[in-house]
Amino acid sequence: MPKILKNNWFDLIIIFLILVLNLFWLPSFSYWGTYGLDQSISKNQISQFKIPSPPIVKLASKPQTTAQNYILVDVITNKILASKNAQDKIYPASTTKLVTALTALNIYPLDETITINEEYLEGQNMGLKLGEKITVKSLVSALLVFSANDAAFNLAKHHPQGIDGFVKQMNLLIKKYNLKETNFVNVDGLQNENHYSTVYDLSQIGRIAIQNNIVKSTVKNQEITVSSIDGSVQHYLTSTDELLKTIPEIEGLKTGWTPEAKGCFVGLINLNGHYLISVVAQSDDRFQDTKNILEWAKQNVSW
Template identity: 35%
Template sequence: MTTIRNLLILAATALAAGASAFDVSAKSAIIIDADSGKVLWEKDADTPRYPASTTKIMTAMLLIERCLPTDVIVAPKNIEEVKEASLHLKPGEKISVKDMLYALMLRSANDGCVAVAEHISGSVQAFAKLMNDRAKELGCTHTNFNNPNGLNDPKHTISARDLATIARQAMKYDQFRAVVKTQKVTIERSSDSKDLLLTNHNKWLAKDATADGIKTGWTIPAGRCYVGSATRNGYRVITVVLKSEDWQVDHQNMLNWAFKNYDRTLYAKKGDTIAKAPIASGSLKEIPAKIKNEVFHIARKGTEPPVAIKTDYVPNLTAPITSGQEIGTVTLTDGTGWEVKSPLLAGADVAYVAASSGTTTTKAGFGILGGALLAGVIVLRVKNKRSRFYASRSSYF
């Protein structure tokens, strides 16, 4: 017993050492799996800190969610009052949403953020409320935005965990991902034909071929801040460091540790049967429930945590059912913080069965019958008994 106990202690010690086998100078830091949001490693991740220009991730995301790329933003009259302006917008200057996104994320344009705030919400204060509301929708609990650009404000703080959550959501947008991995771009603007070339402040993009974003930040109170993303062999992780002494070293150490210590394995392919769905009033009592999305499982190397499957079907799932029809959702968990949700699709056609007569009718048959009745083509003759027709349709919103 003593030998077994000692072995268990040694194993636990080795695992703990593996979790802290790299140095991070940042006061707060976190690594998450971009697909599931699972936390791979963290350090003081819930303490609110100054985010500096990493704030612009939220501003850019709201710009994508609220505007079209071809929409035009007009710089407000007071735009030249913005401190540390880097785009040097002029009052009334026009710039497209597409080009403004590059200005925010590459040049880190503080004045551009104010122009975006007033374009979307009418004022910086109203836009800050929108930022906080969106953060709450995403589940952030230690966030208080007070401006759109991250210029120092004692009330403008966020935790590393919340910043990772926001970055993960932003990286779901194709437009955002394309912008944050760009190193240089030429934009169009109405007032300054000379200042058109934007160079990304994120120098890590040139150092690491697997890097695909996201945003640097710095003020004296905030220190060095960075939200990074890297994809290796199809596996993306997101890192956050706040108040770092050397964000590049921190980020590199975190990336190397994550990719070394975690495996990404295919759990389910698109169309795999994940469960059986019960069907009422149908020619089949149950059908295969097929997963709509490809699912990858993230786990520490050398471990195989069991995956729990929870299905949530459409209420009163009743025939007729068409193959490929959405019939519910599945939630996959493994007890380590990994959680993935996906829609479920019907794996077979199911005809409707009338309870009294045992006759079957497909969904297509109902459409033909209804059309014929409407056209007055079918004449029903009743002989000593009443004929009843049953129809049932199921819908999911």
């Protein structure tokens, strides 16, 4: 075969592979990028590529939960494995802070210093002191692990356009990923009729969040200590995720609760090396519901 024709065939194969791989892209990242594989493609490597297979779900009864809304999705393929009222409006409570964290990490350098010049005592707080100087990374860690509202407040207040400008950036972030059923009006998830989401959208936010290495590594910590810049103030913080202590397959992600939202939890599940995102909302027992979903997945999901 002439060399030119061979090259044309090779070009067609490359185009075909790119089109097929795009089918498996998550918002803004691919299977290969997720697992840290080199995205440059040589002729010798093409034959080694394998398209990830979607998980197989047995025909079985659904997970039993107290949650009025839940979903379980495969991280790579985004296949929905189980769901209930996944597109219904819910109040996300502190699961909001996944987007608060992502927005802060997009805007500020990790080592940027924030000076605490206003107390914020609404809901759960880490006890930041007036005049305390602390890094962005420490505040992000505190809001992810301990769900610290005062950390979220001070990250937002540091924005050049203040809290409103920060919340605007949060909404721009979710719109970038076409999550049309979510809207934020604050940074901590405290109750507001105009602050809402769906468990489907929260599952996508979870998938987006674990792309960030800071988020993914932070949410698996059972406890952390963060300090002021000069070390004079130390904050010892324990995770609000009770499952980290008892369920090895759970690697975080974010809890939430208000009287109106009831129990919420976005969970990152590592099932034999396959990552799943579970979300429960309007739950009377968010952790037991998540355990029930995990046990259901063990019995009914395979690759």
